[in-house]
Amino acid sequence: xxxxxxxxxxxxxxxxxxxxxxxxxxxxxxxxxxxxxxxxxxxxxxxxxxxxxxxxxxxxxxxxxxxxxx
Amino acid sequence: xxxxxxxxxxxxxxxxxxxxxxxxxxxxxxxxxxxxxxxxxxxxxxxxxxxxxxxxxxxxxxxxxxxxxxxxxxxxxxxxxxxxxxxxxxxxxxxxxxxxxxxxxxxxxxxxxxxxxxxxxxxxxxxxxxxxxxxxxxxxxxxxxxxxxxxxxxxxxxxxxxxxxxxxxxxxxxxxxxxxxxxxxxxxxxxxxxxxxxxxxxxxxxxxxxxxxxxxxxxxxxxxxxxxxxxxxxxxxxxxxxxxxxxxxxxxxxxxxxxxxxxxxxxxxxxxxxxxxxxxxxxxxxxxxxxxxxxxxxxxxxxxxxxxxxxxxxxxxxxxxxxxxxxxxxxxxxxxxxxxxxxxxxxxxxxxxxxxxxxxxxxxxxxxxxxxxxxxxxxxxxxxxxxxxxxxxxxx
Numbered sequence: 001x002x003x004x005x006x007x008x009x010x011x012x013x014x015x016x017x018x019x020x021x022x023x024x025x026x027x028x029x030x031x032x033x034x035x036x037x038x039x040x041x042x043x044x045x046x047x048x049x050x051x052x053x054x055x056x057x058x059x060x061x062x063x064x065x066x067x068x069x070x
Numbered sequence: 071x072x073x074x075x076x077x078x079x080x081x082x083x084x085x086x087x088x089x090x091x092x093x094x095x096x097x098x099x100x101x102x103x104x105x106x107x108x109x110x111x112x113x114x115x116x117x118x119x120x121x122x123x124x125x126x127x128x129x130x131x132x133x134x135x136x137x138x139x140x141x142x143x144x145x146x147x148x149x150x151x152x153x154x155x156x157x158x159x160x161x162x163x164x165x166x167x168x169x170x171x172x173x174x175x176x177x178x179x180x181x182x183x184x185x186x187x188x189x190x191x192x193x194x195x196x197x198x199x200x201x202x203x204x205x206x207x208x209x210x211x212x213x214x215x216x217x218x219x220x221x222x223x224x225x226x227x228x229x230x231x232x233x234x235x236x237x238x239x240x241x242x243x244x245x246x247x248x249x250x251x252x253x254x255x256x257x258x259x260x261x262x263x264x265x266x267x268x269x270x271x272x273x274x275x276x277x278x279x280x281x282x283x284x285x286x287x288x289x290x291x292x293x294x295x296x297x298x299x300x301x302x303x304x305x306x307x308x309x310x311x312x313x314x315x316x317x318x319x320x321x322x323x324x325x326x327x328x329x330x331x332x333x334x335x336x337x338x339x340x341x342x343x344x345x346x347x348x349x350x351x352x353x354x355x356x357x358x359x360x361x362x363x364x365x366x367x368x369x370x371x372x373x374x375x376x377x378x379x380x381x382x383x384x385x386x387x388x389x390x391x392x393x394x395x396x397x398x399x400x401x402x403x404x405x406x407x408x409x410x411x412x413x414x415x416x417x418x419x420x421x422x423x424x425x426x427x428x429x430x431x432x433x434x435x436x437x438x439x440x441x442x443x444x445x446x447x448x449x450x451x452x453x454x455x456x457x458x459x460x461x462x463x464x465x466x
Contacts, residue, residue: 018331020333022333023333025229
């Protein structure tokens with residue numbers, strides 16, 4: 001059996017982020033903090049559901065594991 | 071520390087309504103807005119219906135109206151013949167394309183005129199709980215932490231709906247099929263029709279739609295909303311919109327002067343959107359219409375209901391869940407039935423093939439209806455394509 005090694009952290013491309021808060025509202029675990037031009041994803045709360053990865057309108061949030069899942 | 075009767079969190083239309091009507095009832099009211107500039111950045115397609123405005127003392131003003139439309143057109147995937155909704159057959163859904171930042175400022179001004187205090191650049195950071203109820207918020211104001219104690223807190227913090235969750239309301243968490251991701255370009259140099267807002271359904275925007283809202287001659291908001299359960303790749307939403315624009319020369323020649331993004335909920339009315347001392351209004355309470363994605367009118371209406379119940383609670387010094395349920399009951403009586411029906415319709419429409427969507431649009435565009443409603447539409451389908459009714463019968 002091949003074990004896929006994937007990075008588990010979420011990455012935010014701040015060059016793409018519009019700071020609109022869409023990810024904050026769709027996050028089921030309240031893991032995303034946003035304040036004006038600050039965005040932080042709290043890994044301890046994140047359950048890797050991928051909502052924000054597909055849901056971010058500007059495609060600013062990436063996660064290697066998400067592509068492994070597809 | 072400061073004391074208020076009512077603390078309103080968020081200065082969008084829902085918050086400004088709650089603050090306006092609370093202050094009008096003589097309650098000492100503070101409305102806080104996290105952004106430095108009320109209404110900005112815009113996160114909205116900027117279409118708004120007009121039917122509710124006169125009931126709530128909102129006077130249409132050219133200052134915030136970009137364009138007054140005669141109606142809306144809904145195109146199927148083939149774009150061959152649209153359904154045309156006008157004031158005659160769908161009165162309350164017809165209205166204006168607005169400058170949303172100016173509109174929000176005017177709504178806040180109406181609250182201030184009634185005596186509500188307004189603080190900008192003042193985010194709520196945490197919930198204050200006392201004696202088993204929500205009793206205010208810790209707020210950052212002018213760089214200082216200020217504890218605002220309030221008898222009632224009305225959370226109007228929009229799609230993010232964070233304050234409710236911090237206070238312990240889990241019911242505002244959304245399922246994947248009830249979340250819409252939106253991106254919109256404000257475009258200039260386009261061939262817009264100032265008389266109509268246009269909607270495009272089908273695989274161009276899976277389980278969502280593309281909209282073109284005219285802002286004036288040669289200018290329009292061209293946007294898309296897609297359900298996130300229908301997306302596979304993180305670039306999907308933008309790609310769908312860009313592909314549609316490319317295929318429409320009247321828009322492809324335009325230039326984008328503003329990019330607007332945001333999230334929208336398209337859920338049923340939640341079971342619970344209050345806690346002792348806390349009422350959620352508007353988008354925060356997930357009161358957006360699941361079919362249209364429109365939320366301004368519903369936010370304004372729910373804000374006035376919240377002010378009614380806040381007044382009752384403060385007068386009776388009763389902040390129990392039973393008292394808060396009065397607000398939930400008002401909201402549910404107003405929206406629950408309609409939103410349930412529209413939610414089911416949304417789910418069904420999202421599953422239809424392009425071919426069936428075209429059939430549906432053809433039927434409706436052919437039928438003369440004095441009042442276009444979901445029920446009327448379904449009757450028309452039943453008459454022409456009884457086999458399609460099977461797919462849609464839950465709605466009838």
